[in-house]
Amino acid sequence: MVSSLRAYRNGLLLALLFVLVAPGLTATAQSVDVFDQRIRAEVERDTVEAGRFDDGRMWTFDHPPLDDFEERYGFRPDQQWLRRARLGALRIPGCTASFVSENGLIMTNHHCARSHAVDVERAGEDLLTDGFYAESVDQERKAPNFYAEQLINIRDVSDRVDRALDAAETDAERESAREEVFSEIADEVTAEVSQGEAGYRTQIIPLYDGALHSAYTFRRYEDVRLAFVPELQLGYFGGDTDNFTYPRYALDMAIFRVYEDGEPVQPEVHFEWSTEGSRPGEAVFVVGNPGSTLRLETFSQLRFRRDVTDASLLHFLQTRVAALQQYVEETPDAPSAVKNSIFGLQNASKLYRGRVEALRDGYIMARIHQGEQNFADALAADSSLQAQYGGLLDSMARVQEQKRELAPTYQAFRLATNPSYSSATIRRAIAAQQYLDRSAAGGSGEQLESLRQQVVGSSQPSSLNRLFLTARLADFQRYFGADDPAVEQILRGRSAEQAAREILSESVLSDSTSAAQAIQSGSLAADDPAVAAMGAVYDRYRDFQSAWAGLSSRQADLAKQLGRARFAVYGHDVPPDATFSLRLADGVVRDYEYNGTRAPAYTTFFGLFEHFHAHGTDSEWDLPERWQSPPATFDMTTPMNMVSTNDITGGNSGSPVLNKQLKVVGLAFDGNIESLSGDFIFLPERGTRTVSVDVRGMLEALDEIYDADRLVHEVTGRGFVKTEAAAPEGP
Structure with missing residues (x-):
């Protein structure tokens, strides 16, 4: 029975792959030929089994798996612990x-505090x-512009939301x-929970x-003050090279106080x-707000990400990093x-490279x-569920096929109107084309004024505008093809760089001043080089x-129905995807195999100094002066990261990473x-790990390097000290 079921699943997968890679999808031919072969090979090997927790262990606080916790860790949190x-x-x-003290100290990462530290700088700092x-x-x-929100109340409001939307x-x-x-709902719940007290807000979390909706009520604190942040060289030790790697040696921490x-x-x-601190094998709990995951997306959706959306975004990030780096080189x-x-784009590029590689992993x-087939089997085994939800996976696959037909345009215009990473001239040209069309059609004064503001409102350094325009024209050539009539019309035998230079030298949309003059004088015309290119x-x-909006709406509707179907099959045994809402994630401190050896559960300050001496100053592993000569009492055997x-x-x-006693x-x-x-x-069996700053490393650094005795005294529960002079020394 098991063998025949697997054979059925294998045949279904191969059939699905055949449908999804039908003739005409030449833009993804390479992924069809290479990456889907890897999937076929794994299927034919007949050794792949989905795991119970493949969808993760990010639990909502109203439905933690207490029985599983007890079985795994011999520990069953009670409601007081969860609260x-x-x-x-x-x-x-x-x-x-x-919160890490009874007087409002809060801890977070250096990279979360970086921009806020810059905001509080004073002259000369x-x-x-x-x-x-x-x-x-x-x-x-x-x-x-910094706030802290504490989750006070959670309420299931699914029925009320469903009634409103279904009508x-x-x-x-x-x-x-x-x-x-x-x-x-937000107004009603806020009024009830807050009892009229200010500073509360409610967010409806899908x-x-x-498939479900919860009302999360927060108490918001808006007076947050910086107390401590280490040097960037410590908080971001190893830079982009060490990002998403381990072993690590970063003091990625910051401390604020809420008032x-x-x-x-x-x-x-x-x-x-x-x-x-912790011990190897000890149960630990992360309480935080994971941003987003895509674990409930279907197999067909993930293949589309692999071949189109994530792959093109990776290329976009890489080319825009190159443009920005060239701009910095040209502009001292x-x-x-x-x-x-x-830095941000390099981080995102590394992230998406890892995502694309994962999606290409057979x-x-x-x-x-x-796992999806197990879900389909569960639906098929229940006639009522099959009748209600049975065709959803096929419908979602058809939507992905339709989206593939739009893939070249999607890729060519990726983030075309984003002001941070696209050409101002392209943005002006899009608005100018819309302005000319609306004007010819007798558009209202309000519509035309809005478009006029878009034409003149984009500003950007001229050399950066040129580099971004070059990258966009190269995108047209890459995704539409060099022999596409529109691309030939735009480039006219020129390289993307040459075309960009000539367009900018001749177009009134090359800068905001000339664009404003053209709008004001009425001389903006369709034969302007930038308008003509667009x-x-x-x-x-x-x-x-228009087509993408319709398909996106259809996909969202199918995803909601699939969410209901999954919840009908699994209930809260499968956690929902991350939504930047509070979750409880359980795990254990554990090393792992990598690169032919084992990554240790902990690193120490010895590794920090070894990297500094190996790479030297003016490197990503440089150390500030105070760190280069630590005091004799500084213990370099102290765990730093884990x-x-x-x-x-x-x-x-x-x-925070917490033990069973809720200590950091x-x-x-x-x-x-x-x-x-x-x-x-x-x-996790393939080495997935959370990387953290060890509390012992934070204490050692605060005490021995920064001489922040008053903070050490406070976070270790020995009382609130208002000045450094009044604080006793030592951890």
């Missing part, structure tokens, strides 16, 4: 933080280079109904692709720092914001397909937007290379 874990964690912009320590409470600096007949009605019901009415907040719950006084953009894709491909861009099997992703940065043993800041497949499947 304390929830209240101690915080959500901050893009990251996670946590460079806090990224020099770090910052407030030696007294009075010296702590308020960070603008809508069109996409527009559904969107309007969603906004209305979300707003109504789960299982919208209310001008005084430090005294939270009901905080996590004290352990002075003993390039603003630091551009350099930060390069074993991973075969295992994902196996005009050659504008019809397909416009048609693509790895564990917890399930995290972006948004978990800054999450680490601070999550990254995943290893093996974890990059985690957007799609959770595979």
